[in-house]
Amino acid sequence: MPVAERSGRLAALRRRLEALERTGRQDWAVLPFALPAIDRVLPGKGLALGTLHEVAGTGPEEEDGAVAAAFLGGILARLKPALPVLWCLAESDLYGPGLVALGLDTRRLVMAQARHQREVLWAMEEGLRTSALAAVIGELDVLSLPASRRLLLAAEASGVTGFALRRWRDGGRAAAQRLAPNAAQTRWRVKALPGDVADGEPGIGRARWQVELWRCRGGDVPTSWMVEACDATGHVSLAAALVDRPPAWQPTYRVG
Amino acid sequence: MPGRSLGDARARHPALAIDEADPAGDAAALQRLAHWCQRYSPWTVPHGSDAILLDLTGCAHLRGGEANLAGELIERLRRQDIAGRAAIADTVGAAWAVARCGGAESAVVPPEAARSTIAALPVAALRLDPVLAIELERLGLRRVGDLYALPRAALAARFGEGLAARLDQALGVAAEPLSPLPPVPARWMQRRFAEPIGTPEALADALQRLLERLCVVLGEDMLGARRLVLICHRVDGVAAQVTVGTARPTRDPSHLFRLFAERLAMIDPGLGIEDMVLAAMSVQRLAAVQLRLAAPARVQPATARGKIVPFPGDKAVARQVARALLAAEDRDRDIGDAAELAALVDRLANRLGLPSVGRLEPHQSHVPERAQRFVPAFAPSQNTWRVDPPRPIRLLSHPEPVQAVALMPDDPPILFRWRRLPHRVRRADGPERLCGEWWFGGREAGVLRDYYRVEDEAGRRFWLYRDGLFLPTAEPRWFLHGLFA
Numbered sequence: 169m170p171v172a173e174r175s176g177r178l179a180a181l182r183r184r185l186e187a188l189e190r191t192g193r194q195d196w197a198v199l200p201f202a203l204p205a206i207d208r209v210l211p212g213k214g215l216a217l218g219t220l221h222e223v224a225g226t227g228p229e230e231e232d233g234a235v236a237a238a239f240l241g242g243i244l245a246r247l248k249p250a251l252p253v254l255w256c257l258a259e260s261d262l263y264g265p266g267l268v269a270l271g272l273d274t275r276r277l278v279m280a281q282a283r284h285q286r287e288v289l290w291a292m293e294e295g296l297r298t299s300a301l302a303a304v305i306g307e308l309d310v311l312s313l314p315a316s317r318r319l320l321l322a323a324e325a326s327g328v329t330g331f332a333l334r335r336w337r338d339g340g341r342a343a344a345q346r347l348a349p350n351a352a353q354t355r356w357r358v359k360a361l362p363g364d365v366a367d368g369e370p371g372i373g374r375a376r377w378q379v380e381l382w383r384c385r386g387g388d389v390p391t392s393w394m395v396e397a398c399d400a401t402g403h404v405s406l407a408a409a410l411v412d413r414p415p416a417w418q419p420t421y422r423v424g
Numbered sequence: 425m426p427g428r429s430l431g432d433a434r435a436r437h438p439a440l441a442i443d444e445a446d447p448a449g450d451a452a453a454l455q456r457l458a459h460w461c462q463r464y465s466p467w468t469v470p471h472g473s474d475a476i477l478l479d480l481t482g483c484a485h486l487r488g489g490e491a492n493l494a495g496e497l498i499e500r501l502r503r504q505d506i507a508g509r510a511a512i513a514d515t516v517g518a519a520w521a522v523a524r525c526g527g528a529e530s531a532v533v534p535p536e537a538a539r540s541t542i543a544a545l546p547v548a549a550l551r552l553d554p555v556l557a558i559e560l561e562r563l564g565l566r567r568v569g570d571l572y573a574l575p576r577a578a579l580a581a582r583f584g585e586g587l588a589a590r591l592d593q594a595l596g597v598a599a600e601p602l603s604p605l606p607p608v609p610a611r612w613m614q615r616r617f618a619e620p621i622g623t624p625e626a627l628a629d630a631l632q633r634l635l636e637r638l639c640v641v642l643g644e645d646m647l648g649a650r651r652l653v654l655i656c657h658r659v660d661g662v663a664a665q666v667t668v669g670t671a672r673p674t675r676d677p678s679h680l681f682r683l684f685a686e687r688l689a690m691i692d693p694g695l696g697i698e699d700m701v702l703a704a705m706s707v708q709r710l711a712a713v714q715l716r717l718a719a720p721a722r723v724q725p726a727t728a729r730g731k732i733v734p735f736p737g738d739k740a741v742a743r744q745v746a747r748a749l750l751a752a753e754d755r756d757r758d759i760g761d762a763a764e765l766a767a768l769v770d771r772l773a774n775r776l777g778l779p780s781v782g783r784l785e786p787h788q789s790h791v792p793e794r795a796q797r798f799v800p801a802f803a804p805s806q807n808t809w810r811v812d813p814p815r816p817i818r819l820l821s822h823p824e825p826v827q828a829v830a831l832m833p834d835d836p837p838i839l840f841r842w843r844r845l846p847h848r849v850r851r852a853d854g855p856e857r858l859c860g861e862w863w864f865g866g867r868e869a870g871v872l873r874d875y876y877r878v879e880d881e882a883g884r885r886f887w888l889y890r891d892g893l894f895l896p897t898a899e900p901r902w903f904l905h906g907l908f909a
Contacts, residue, residue: 234818238909264784264796266817268809274784275805280772281780294771300764360883372851372879
């Protein structure tokens with residue numbers, strides 16, 4: 169096969185795959201992380217808006233969802249700051265002073281306390297169908313493929329960004345659910361890392377997280393970064409130890 | 425003068441003004457007055473032909489005490505040219521007696537004093553049949569107190585159960601429940617059907633028409649509904665009802681219909697519904713704005729400018745017009761967005777329950793669990809959060825006890841066990857000492873917590889506190905209260 173013909177075919181196939189993966193959408197409004205290392209990996213150079221994303225903790229954090237909530241809080245603080253945000257939850261342990269410290273204005277934050285998971289899903293979908301919102305967050309235990317597709321379709325129709333904050337009651341449920349397929353555009357895992365404070369210095373310093381993007385349509389995954397926790401404007405930054413280091417060795421092969 | 429004929433009265437006073445008796449009109453007026461009295465208590469009911477009973481349980485402190493309330497009530501009635509007398513007592517009977525025969529314009533009978541207070545009043549004060557009252561007086565039983573000493577059985581045998589029952593009611597021995605007036609809807613609409621309806625489609629259609637008509641009425645008076653009740657009267661005499669509430673006043677039929685639509689399935693039409701009533705129980709002022717549920721079409725500012733600017737040469741005017749247009753567009757969009765948000769909040773609140781939808785609002789308290797409150801979504805906001813010192817992102821609703829080991833009395837723990845998992849503390853910050861709010865009463869006077877932010881070896885961050893001062897004699901108690909990110 170001549171080279172020109174082959175590259176032409178490949179380009180056509182790529183376009184087709186892209187169209188399939190992006191469910192027919194071509195215009196991507198995005199929210200950049202303002203960190204080239206992360207934005208480079210994401211298609212559109214930022215977190216796509218008007219779609220569904222998933223964020224979970226790691227290990228015991230899968231149960232309490234504190235790091236995941238803070239990671240999301242930072243994103244929400246920067247996402248369309250003029251519009252309100254709907255947070256649907258089944259457990260009411262979200263604490264205002266902690267959210268405000270991430271730069272999230274609580275006057276924007278409308279909370280819906282559901283009694284069970286089905287109501288969280290329903291409330292999320294109602295929110296995603298309302299274009300007057302910036303984003304909808306749902307703290308979800310179970311997220312089946314059909315349920316996630318419903319949320320995705322609602323989000324794409326209205327342009328509101330949906331976030332599924334995965335939170336499981338115990339390790340057994342987490343093990344059964346965490347890898348289950350769903351329709352989310354990106355799937356993130358965040359994990360607390362020990363802070364970077366030299367021995368003998370007081371205090372506990374700024375928190376550090378490992379942010380892992382393990383599933384992303386049209387993105388170069390899996391990949392992970394070590395970042396410093398959100399500052400008062402909701403931005404994460406590269407951990408200090410990494411900033412002056414040569415870039416990490418990137419594997420040239422991909423599995424799956 | 426009761427009992428005198430009209431001719432006699434006219435002979436004495438030729439200038440006498442005469443009005444026909446109108447019992448039905450009086451009863452209606454009394455009913456209206458009873459509703460007016462609901463400003464003092466939600467539990468009001470007309471009693472007899474000329475009395476109104478108010479259940480003031482838990483209401484008097486709102487008006488500065490019972491005496492103030494009674495005085496204010498009489499004063500307000502006087503301004504409406506209504507002469508009245510008020511009495512507040514433990515029982516309906518005692519209050520009635522003191523109001524009729526007590527002599528004072530407004531009186532408060534202290535608790536437990538009904539028996540001694542009414543003892544001196546004439547027997548007619550017991551709400552007796554006038555004939556019976558005259559008979560008692562002839563027998564020398566002039567005061568209520570005279571009846572106390574008589575044997576009950578003899579009293580009942582001689583004068584009937586009515587007297588004994590009235591006496592028991594006045595003294596609080598027998599219960600006398602009040603049935604309050606039902607609240608009056610602010611605006612309502614009714615639809616009767618020639619044939620009973622029963623299918624969901626017919627119900628929905630009828631509801632839609634009712635809503636449209638009600639919203640027109642609300643619009644004429646510049647009102648918006650906050651709470652609506654739909655009552656369906658079935659042919660077998662059963663009435664089914666559903667209620668919806670809204671976060672902001674609204675008179676948008678399609679929005680209200682969506683709120684009702686979910687509940688409509690809960691109405692069991694039985695053999696058919698012959699009559700539907702839609703009542704706006706609670707309304708608020710709502711100025712005439714065009715509320716849009718669909719996203720408003722965004723006008724391109726450039727084209728709008730090009731169309732309307734009258735003098736292309738005059739840049740100042742053009743700029744002004746453009747600015748006005750953009751401002752109008754912004755306002756339009758804001759109104760559209762606000763209405764859409766209000767509609768969303770209504771849908772959520774009607775399914776999840778009204779108290780389940782809201783915002784977090786700061787509260788002036790340093791006690792962590794009281795520093796935030798859950799308020800309705802459209803409540804006015806202060807936004808005076810304190811962010812320093814750092815606070816966790818998740819606060820457990822109840823601090824959970826942990827087993828912790830600390831080396832020194834005021835040191836953070838070096839090791840603790842929470843939910844069966846051991847955590848070795850790598851770094852810690854603290855203590856931050858928080859005391860209970862002793863100014864609210866004695867229960868919190870001795871409460872003291874030393875909070876520490878700690879990080880374990882895996883990097884997870886916790887908010888722990890030791891309960892109370894360290895005492896060499898007692899094992900310190902540690903709790904985990906929150907999770908940092």
